[in-house]
Amino acid sequence: MNRRxxxxxxxxxxxxxxxxxxxxxxxxxxxxGYYAVSNPFFGAEKRMAPxxxxxxxxxxxxYDRGEVVYPDVIMVxxxxxxxxxxxxxxxxxxxxxxxxxxxxxxxxxxxxEHDKEYLDSLDVKVLNFSATKFAMEVAGTELATNMxxxxxxxxxxxxxxxxxxxxxxxxxxxxxxxxSGGTASLDSAIERKFKKKLELIEKNIATANAAxxxxxxxxxxxxxxxxxxxxxxxxx
Amino acid sequence: MQETQQVQYNRAGQxxxxxDYLLFEAPRxxxxxxxxxxVKEAVKRASVDASVSYPITPQSEAAHLIGELWVEGYxxxxxxxxxxxxxxxxxxxxxxxxxxxxxxxxxxxTLRAMENFxxxxxxxxxxxxxxMARGVNSPLTIQPDNLxxxxxxDTGCMVWHAENAQELFEMILAGFVVAEQPDVHVPxxxxxxxxxxxxxxxxxxxxxxxxALPPYDPYKAPMPPIDMEMAPGRFLRDPYVxxxxxxxxxxxxxxxxxxxxxxxxxxxxxxxxxxxxxxxxGNPEAEVVLIxxxxxxxxxxxAAIILSExxxxxxxxxxxxxxxxxxxxxxxxxxxxxxxxxxxxFNVIGWLEREVRxxxxxxxxxxxxxxxxxxxxMTMPPExxxxxxxxxxxxxxxxxx
Numbered sequence: 001m002n003r004r005x006x007x008x009x010x011x012x013x014x015x016x017x018x019x020x021x022x023x024x025x026x027x028x029x030x031x032x033g034y035y036a037v038s039n040p041f042f043g044a045e046k047r048m049a050p051x052x053x054x055x056x057x058x059x060x061x062x063y064d065r066g067e068v069v070y071p072d073v074i075m076v077x078x079x080x081x082x083x084x085x086x087x088x089x090x091x092x093x094x095x096x097x098x099x100x101x102x103x104x105x106x107x108x109x110x111x112x113e114h115d116k117e118y119l120d121s122l123d124v125k126v127l128n129f130s131a132t133k134f135a136m137e138v139a140g141t142e143l144a145t146n147m148x149x150x151x152x153x154x155x156x157x158x159x160x161x162x163x164x165x166x167x168x169x170x171x172x173x174x175x176x177x178x179x180s181g182g183t184a185s186l187d188s189a190i191e192r193k194f195k196k197k198l199e200l201i202e203k204n205i206a207t208a209n210a211a212x213x214x215x216x217x218x219x220x221x222x223x224x225x226x227x228x229x230x231x232x233x234x235x236x
Numbered sequence: 237m238q239e240t241q242q243v244q245y246n247r248a249g250q251x252x253x254x255x256d257y258l259l260f261e262a263p264r265x266x267x268x269x270x271x272x273x274x275v276k277e278a279v280k281r282a283s284v285d286a287s288v289s290y291p292i293t294p295q296s297e298a299a300h301l302i303g304e305l306w307v308e309g310y311x312x313x314x315x316x317x318x319x320x321x322x323x324x325x326x327x328x329x330x331x332x333x334x335x336x337x338x339x340x341x342x343x344x345x346t347l348r349a350m351e352n353f354x355x356x357x358x359x360x361x362x363x364x365x366x367x368m369a370r371g372v373n374s375p376l377t378i379q380p381d382n383l384x385x386x387x388x389x390d391t392g393c394m395v396w397h398a399e400n401a402q403e404l405f406e407m408i409l410a411g412f413v414v415a416e417q418p419d420v421h422v423p424x425x426x427x428x429x430x431x432x433x434x435x436x437x438x439x440x441x442x443x444x445x446x447x448a449l450p451p452y453d454p455y456k457a458p459m460p461p462i463d464m465e466m467a468p469g470r471f472l473r474d475p476y477v478x479x480x481x482x483x484x485x486x487x488x489x490x491x492x493x494x495x496x497x498x499x500x501x502x503x504x505x506x507x508x509x510x511x512x513x514x515x516x517x518g519n520p521e522a523e524v525v526l527i528x529x530x531x532x533x534x535x536x537x538x539a540a541i542i543l544s545e546x547x548x549x550x551x552x553x554x555x556x557x558x559x560x561x562x563x564x565x566x567x568x569x570x571x572x573x574x575x576x577x578x579x580x581x582f583n584v585i586g587w588l589e590r591e592v593r594x595x596x597x598x599x600x601x602x603x604x605x606x607x608x609x610x611x612x613x614m615t616m617p618p619e620x621x622x623x624x625x626x627x628x629x630x631x632x633x634x635x636x637x
Contacts, residue, residue, distance in 0.1 A: 060541075063537040
């Protein structure tokens with residue numbers, strides 16, 4: 001399958017860091033030499049309410065903007081996206097493309113038979129894995145769930161290696177950038193928890209790496225090929 | 237006296253360089269940032285004297301970041317106005333006082349401030365408004381619907397429409413340079429579709445931040461600031477108005493024509509600093525043409541790629557960078573062998589379709605399809621444009637979705 005672009009949709013609930021994850025995913029892909037763009041869903045997000053973000057990664061310049069209506073990959077950050085319909089699209093996999101991938105932060109299988117039939121008909125693979133458990137075990141906080149999710153994304157799609165992920169995480173937490181008030185306060189909460197920013201970065205990277213290894217192994221077992229060819233030249 | 241070569245520095249200690257050097261020649265480095273952050277980067281390099289802000293989604297971050305520049309010493313005056321109406325009045329005062337002035341707003345804020353935009357133009361203030369378009373209708377939306385741009389088309393301000401963060405950066409800098417030309421000297425509104433640009437993070441190429449535009453020289457203005465003592469304002473004041481309405485009519489009319497002429501005179505400058513008033517994208521022989529501006533232009537490009545490469549329907553895009561002045565001649569020339577024209581838009585009324593029809597009326601037989609159109613800030617996936625084109629051509633979709 002010759003893709004030019006991988007479009008990623010990340011349904012989550014407010015406070016889980018899906019916007020941060022999209023930011024890091026795009027930064028890491030950009031570092032690897034792909035064209036990349038990230039954006040949040042534009043609304044009045046709040047804790048525990050639906051929140052969504054998007055990343056687009058391509059071999060050619062990306063003009064496309066806004067919500068990803070036809071994703072290649074869907075990353076479900078919270079079981080409530082499925083169980084309580086906390087999603088902007090119903091069902092949460094609406095628009096998924098052929099040979100797509102769904103990563104769900106849950107150890108339990110939350111899909112109904114008719115969901116599976118539909119996804120099978122499109123040859124969509126589903127990875128159930130507890131990103132929150134990874135975050136608790138490796139980073140010691142569920143706030144690193146987004147790191148496990150993005151690690152699993154890159155592990156399963158094989159778009160970038162661990163070095164690019166590290167660069168993405170460092171760029172997000174070391175470079176001064178603008179965040180909404182809510183994100184800024186979460187950042188400071190998480191900083192207090194880790195005492196030091198560098199420790200935060202290390203634990204985030206460790207969480208992403210652990211999930212990366214797990215998902216890479218899974219992808220090999222499933223016979224998944226890398227989602228895109230390697231970039232020919234460094235963009236920009 | 238012996239001549240020495242002078243290197244000039246602005247208030248922030250940045251080296252002053254020519255607009256051409258800043259826009260076209262200076263080395264550039266890649267940064268990964270949002271459209272809001274790019275506004276800050278542009279203002280930082282623009283030797284700005286004054287900015288007044290008022291919060292409204294989605295422009296609040298950009299307004300906030302201009303405030304940070306004031307803290308850092310890059311902007312001379314910065315404060316928060318009482319409302320958008322207050323802001324647009326206050327920036328007029330800053331510009332009348334001779335300062336290079338910029339502000340930002342969105343959607344309902346634009347409408348609240350509306351009275352001021354024709355006032356800016358009639359007063360010949362080379363102000364810049366960065367407009368991050370958002371829906372203005374009820375029920376409320378904070379999403380990127382660009383209906384408000386149509387309300388600004390006849391205010392006497394130049395209206396430019398950027399496709400992405402990179403172009404917004406160039407347009408903010410070029411905007412001051414073009415607006416401040418003595419034979420132009422009218423306000424410029426640099427518009428983007430809110431959120432699609434302001435909140436999207438992408439790669440942009442930026443020149444160093446220790447260089448900046450030459451400061452605004454108010455003595456090069458074509459006229460002193462207009463107040464009630466100064467023509468043509470003076471003409472409208474009591475003796476004339478009281479004694480002859482006809483003098484009032486005549487001065488108002490001629491001045492309104494002059495403001496529109498000033499926009500027309502901006503063409504060569506805009507063409508130079510924006511590298512053309514339009515961008516042509518795709519196979520130049522393609523018979524299907526998408527005419528669009530802003531984010532619709534970006535979506536049209538994606539659709540043209542899908543149509544040309546996957547669906548076997550060669551398609552190209554004519555993307556407009558300026559809406560005022562409207563590049564009618566440029567569009568007519570670029571149409572060439574076109575058989576179909578589609579105008580995809582992010583608003584319910586199709587203001588760009590209206591503009592396109594107006595300039596093409598009687599000059600071409602090409603059918604103009606004002607579609608697809610989304611509103612309320614809904615996204616327009618390129619697949620939707622592809623489907624519309626295929627449907628009109630009576631073709632089956634081969635690959636879409």
